[in-house]
Amino acid sequence: MRRRLSQVGSAVVVLLFLAPSQGLAQWVSWYKFGTEGSYVHETAHLLFFCAMLFFIHEIFQAHMQKFRGFRCLVWAWVLLAIWNVDAFIGHWADWTLYNPVILGEGWDRRILMDSFQTWLVYITKIDHSILLIPAFLLFYLGLRALVHKPGAE
Amino acid sequence: MITLPLAPLWVLEYLSAIIVLILAFLSLRLSQRLVRQDPENALWLFLNWLAITFMILSVTHMISHFLHDLIHYWRYPNLALVQRIIGGFDTVVYVTIAAITFFFHRIQRLYQRMEADHHHLEQTSHEILALNREMEALVMERTMSEMALGMAHGIRNPLHVIGGFSHRLLRKTDEDDPTRAWATAIAEEARRIEQMVERFETLAQRKTSFFAQEDLNVIVRSTLDLLTPEMKGKNITLVAEMCSEPLVGRFNKHLLKVALAHLMRNAVEATRPGGTVLVRTAKEQQFALLVIQDTGRGMPQDVVEKVFVPFYTTKIGGTGLGMVFVRQIVDEHRGVITLESKLGRGTTVTIRLPHRFTDRPEVVDEFPPGAPPTPAAPGVPETGPKR
Numbered sequence: 001m002r003r004r005l006s007q008v009g010s011a012v013v014v015l016l017f018l019a020p021s022q023g024l025a026q027w028v029s030w031y032k033f034g035t036e037g038s039y040v041h042e043t044a045h046l047l048f049f050c051a052m053l054f055f056i057h058e059i060f061q062a063h064m065q066k067f068r069g070f071r072c073l074v075w076a077w078v079l080l081a082i083w084n085v086d087a088f089i090g091h092w093a094d095w096t097l098y099n100p101v102i103l104g105e106g107w108d109r110r111i112l113m114d115s116f117q118t119w120l121v122y123i124t125k126i127d128h129s130i131l132l133i134p135a136f137l138l139f140y141l142g143l144r145a146l147v148h149k150p151g152a153e
Numbered sequence: 154m155i156t157l158p159l160a161p162l163w164v165l166e167y168l169s170a171i172i173v174l175i176l177a178f179l180s181l182r183l184s185q186r187l188v189r190q191d192p193e194n195a196l197w198l199f200l201n202w203l204a205i206t207f208m209i210l211s212v213t214h215m216i217s218h219f220l221h222d223l224i225h226y227w228r229y230p231n232l233a234l235v236q237r238i239i240g241g242f243d244t245v246v247y248v249t250i251a252a253i254t255f256f257f258h259r260i261q262r263l264y265q266r267m268e269a270d271h272h273h274l275e276q277t278s279h280e281i282l283a284l285n286r287e288m289e290a291l292v293m294e295r296t297m298s299e300m301a302l303g304m305a306h307g308i309r310n311p312l313h314v315i316g317g318f319s320h321r322l323l324r325k326t327d328e329d330d331p332t333r334a335w336a337t338a339i340a341e342e343a344r345r346i347e348q349m350v351e352r353f354e355t356l357a358q359r360k361t362s363f364f365a366q367e368d369l370n371v372i373v374r375s376t377l378d379l380l381t382p383e384m385k386g387k388n389i390t391l392v393a394e395m396c397s398e399p400l401v402g403r404f405n406k407h408l409l410k411v412a413l414a415h416l417m418r419n420a421v422e423a424t425r426p427g428g429t430v431l432v433r434t435a436k437e438q439q440f441a442l443l444v445i446q447d448t449g450r451g452m453p454q455d456v457v458e459k460v461f462v463p464f465y466t467t468k469i470g471g472t473g474l475g476m477v478f479v480r481q482i483v484d485e486h487r488g489v490i491t492l493e494s495k496l497g498r499g500t501t502v503t504i505r506l507p508h509r510f511t512d513r514p515e516v517v518d519e520f521p522p523g524a525p526p527t528p529a530a531p532g533v534p535e536t537g538p539k540r
Contacts, residue, residue, distance in 0.1 A: 008209060041240065044247035051254035058258060062265075102226065103156055109226055110156040125162050129169035136176035139207070143183035143200065147190070 038095055042088055049084035052077040069149065072142030079135035086131060090124030093117050159226060166222070170215035177211040180204045195264045199257040206250050213242040284411060284478055291363050291405070291485050301357035305350045312350065316343035364486075369400035369409075369441045369506065370434055376413045377432060380421070388426040394433040400441035402508040404486060412482040415475050416445050416502050423449030423500065440488075443504040452494040460492055 056077050064070040100121075101112035113119055184204035187197040220236035223229040319340035326333040377393055384391050420430045424447045431446040452460070459465045461480050464473035483490040488506040 004205065037237070037241070037244075041244045041247075044244040044251075047251035048247040051251035054258065055254050058261065062261075102159070107160045109159045111159055113155040113157055122157060122162070126165060129162075129165045132173050133169055133176075136173045136180070136207070136211075139204075140176045140180045140183065143180050143187065143204070146200075147183050147186050 038091070042091060045084045045088045045091070049081050049088070052081040052084070056081075067145075067149070069142045069145035072138045072145060076135050076138035076142060079131055079138065083128070083131040083135060086124055086127045090121065090128055093120040093124060097121055163222060163226075166218055167215075170211070170218065174211045174215060177204070177208045181208050195257070195260050199253065199260070202253050203250065206246055206253065210243070210246045210250070213239050213246060217243050281474060281478075284408075287363075287408065288478070288481055288485070291408075294363060295485070298357045302354060305354040305357065308350050309347065312343055312347050316340060316347065319343060363405050364403040365406070366401055367404040367406050367409075369402065369404065369443065370395045372404065372406055372409050373413060373432060373434055373443065376410045376417065380414065380417050383418075384421055384430065387421060387424075389421055389424050390427075390429045392429055392431045394431065396434045396436055396441075398436065400434055400436060400508075402441055402486075402506055404506065405482075408482045408485070412479040412504075413443070413445075415479055419475075420445055420447035420449065420500070420502075423447055423451075425449070437505065440505040440507055443506070444501060446499065446501040448499045451496040451498050451500055453496055457492060457494050 056074050059065055059070050059074055065074060097117055100118060101114060103110045103112060111118065111122065113122065181201075181204040184197070184201040187194075188201045191197055217236065217239045220232050220239060224232050224236055319336050322336040323333065323340060326336060374393075374395065377391065381391060417430070417432070424430060428448040430448075431444070433442075433444040433446070435442040435444075456467060461476055462473075463477045466473035480490055483504055483506070486506050488504055491503045492500065493503075494500040
């Protein structure tokens with residue numbers, strides 16, 4: 001595990017320092033909707049969403065949902081699928097939000113809720129954080145159930 | 154106008170990121186335990202890979218959001234490039250998760266197929282084993298029966314001599330001769346032994362435990378009933394021409410069904426959709442005739458010659474024992490099986506079964522024209538060669 005993490009870390013460092021700037025052109029302003037990077041990221045969220053649904057389908061097709069561990073995994077995938085939809089909408093709203101009004105300084109900063117889109121950004125940002133916790137918790141609980149009942153497969 | 158604080162968003166964001174990071178780490182450890190428990194389990198490997206990607210995701214996601222907030226709300230535009238790169242990693246991780254899941258789907262399908270094949274193979278080997286045991290018992294009984302008949306024959310010859318001479322002695326001995334009583338006793342005991350041998354012989358000839366009076370037509374019909382759905386599924390026409398009168402003989406119903414089902418399956422496999430399989434029963438002198446003819450792809454002569462050779466098969470996964478058993482079953486019924494095949498035109502299997510065990514047909518005379526002589530070592534795969 002340590003070896004794998006160090007490999008990934010090394011790869012990140014190599015990319016950061018050796019990647020030519022032209023090669024990163026597709027990611028310039030990727031957080032602004034309409035660029036290649038934004039489309040790629042949004043498509044990745046859709047793929048992630050489809051993969052989760054697909055896996056749920058697989059579990060049901062193999063009749064594995066009768067085991068507690070797999071039931072937890074199914075709920076984890078459901079939440080991750082919702083999270084992806086939320087992220088898809090949230091990113092779109094965030095990246096197309098033109099010049100949001102931020103008032104105050106430091107931790108006292110406040111955002112002016114002057115449009116529906118601003119509300120959408122604010123709410124999806126909350127969902128984005130909230131949905132991940134139960135999803136990962138269920139993933140953990142599912143794996144734990146499978147470890148304790150190895151015959152569940 | 155309403156204004157909402159950004160601080161709760163940030164707190165929630167980082168709190169969530171830290172919890173997710175911890176859960177991802179714990180999940181990763183659990184997935185590693187699963188893999189250690191069963192390193193060859195495809196599902197555990199998949200979950201382990203997923204846990205690794207989730208771990209990377211939790212790290213890159215946290216950094217990405219942190220940088221995003223620094224750039225947007227804390228005015229650090231210089232970090233934009235780093236944020237783009239980390240954000241790009243997020244994208245890569247999402248795609249990786251999708252790729253792992255879709256790849257797992259294929260692996261899972263292969264795994265299931267392997268399991269099914271394994272199960273099928275196990276079942277087939279059990280069936281072959283059971284069949285083999287039955288054949289062994291049958292052969293043993295037949296051997297014992299033949300030995301008993303041989304012994305009876307061996308006893309009867311000297312017994313005739315003893316009986317004959319004792320009678321001659323009796324005729325040549327005077328009424329008042331004291332040895333006459335001895336000759337009488339010898340003659341009577343010899344007759345008694347002869348009666349015992351006769352009874353013993355009758356019992357040995359019976360062989361009732363494995364063979365019974367059965368009608369071949371009934372056996373064929375019941376086997377065809379089992380195979381009809383399979384043939385309909387492949388769009389193959391079955392033509393059954395049953396003999397109008399019952400073909401009663403001493404048959405082992407179970408074994409004959411096994412043999413017929415195997416031959417029929419071979420015919421179905423060899424025949425293309427839209428083809429025809431003909432099954433015909435008839436009476437031919439003292440034999441019951443069974444013909445299975447298909448319009449399949451046929452076999453070349455060199456394959457036909459090896460059809461009854463044990464372990465010879467042209468099929469992937471075939472055992473090369475099916476036709477060996479078929480041949481043995483026919484042999485046990487004192488019958489003869491012949492096979493004629495022409496490439497592209499189909500195969501015809503002919504079985505002649507005597508109504509009584511003693512009436513074994515002459516092999517050479519009974520061959521259809523063009524058919525090969527009986528091979529030295531009979532039999533073909535349980536699955537049989539491609540026709």
